[in-house]
Amino acid sequence: MHDVVQNYYGKELQSTNDLKTSACCDISNMPEWLKPLLANIHDEVLNRYYGCGLVCPALLEGCRILDLGSGSGRDVYALAQLVGESGHVVGVDMTDEQLAVAKQHQAYHVEKFGYDNVTFLHGYIEKLDELDLEANSFDIIVSNCVINLSPDKASVMASVQRLLKPGGEFYFSDVYADRRIPKHLIDDPVLYGECLSGALYWKDFNRLSRDAGFLDVRLVEDRPLEITDPALAAKIGDIQFFSATYR
Numbered sequence: 001m002h003d004v005v006q007n008y009y010g011k012e013l014q015s016t017n018d019l020k021t022s023a024c025c026d027i028s029n030m031p032e033w034l035k036p037l038l039a040n041i042h043d044e045v046l047n048r049y050y051g052c053g054l055v056c057p058a059l060l061e062g063c064r065i066l067d068l069g070s071g072s073g074r075d076v077y078a079l080a081q082l083v084g085e086s087g088h089v090v091g092v093d094m095t096d097e098q099l100a101v102a103k104q105h106q107a108y109h110v111e112k113f114g115y116d117n118v119t120f121l122h123g124y125i126e127k128l129d130e131l132d133l134e135a136n137s138f139d140i141i142v143s144n145c146v147i148n149l150s151p152d153k154a155s156v157m158a159s160v161q162r163l164l165k166p167g168g169e170f171y172f173s174d175v176y177a178d179r180r181i182p183k184h185l186i187d188d189p190v191l192y193g194e195c196l197s198g199a200l201y202w203k204d205f206n207r208l209s210r211d212a213g214f215l216d217v218r219l220v221e222d223r224p225l226e227i228t229d230p231a232l233a234a235k236i237g238d239i240q241f242f243s244a245t246y247r
């Protein structure tokens with residue numbers, strides 16, 4: 001599955017406009033306070049945004065944040081402004097092309113913000129123990145439309161537990177389904193790459209979270225997804241998908 005996803009985000013998609021669902025945030029729903037932060041972010045980073053929610057909790061100044069599947073870095077660069085000079089944001093992604101865009105514009109953002117407080121690492125979110133990340137070292141871990149793409153979601157949740165400081169928070173947006181997805185749809189590379197067929201049945205997500213030790217999972221917001229591509233909609237049939245942000 002890693003190859004399928006790397007190919008999708010590294011080669012198939014060139015910009016947000018190539019997505020075949022309404023998973024990416026509707027600009028009209030964007031909070032006013034976010035707009036000036038996004039205005040400081042390079043266009044190429046913004047054009048390759050593939051998230052499905054808003055992973056910016058309040059009051060982040062001075063925090064250490066980890067972004068799982070940081071892509072071209074939009075959320076990293078937005079969070080970098082919220083944590084300020086005394087904070088730090090680490091982005092991890094496995095796709096070279098996505099990381100290259102994020103890193104290529106690092107100097108641009110240092111100049112815009114007046115400080116350098118981000119690090120991008122190449123890695124797999126199921127194998128975070130292979131990276132030089134200290135246990136109990138992050139105040140917040142975020143992830144935006146990535147866990148559905150992981151073939152081993154339980155490992156991801158276990159690593160989040162290990163890396164969060166006591167009292168830290170996992171704040172993430174992802175895609176969920178109203179039922180378990182049949183195997184022939186999981187095997188479809190476009191449905192998987194579009195963040196649909198790797199999505200968990202939401203009740204399985206609740207179980208997985210509890211098993212990983214997240215005993216008090218709270219829904220921040222959710223919305224139904226529209227499958228805008230007719231061919232994909234026909235394959236999906238009447239399965240309903242929604243994006244949800246949890247903390």
Ligand SMILES: C[S@@+](CC[C@H](N)C(=O)[O-])C[C@H]1O[C@@H](n2cnc3c(N)ncnc32)[C@H](O)[C@@H]1O
Pocket residue numbers: 002005006009048049050051052068069070071072073074075092093094095098123124125126143144145146149150151195
């Ligand atoms: C839907 S995009 C979201 C990117 C970013 N969070 C955003 O909001 O623009 C999914 C990203 O997750 C990365 N990804 C998917 N599975 C991964 C894994 N197992 N380990 C690391 N990165 C992964 C992909 O390379 C891609 O950049």
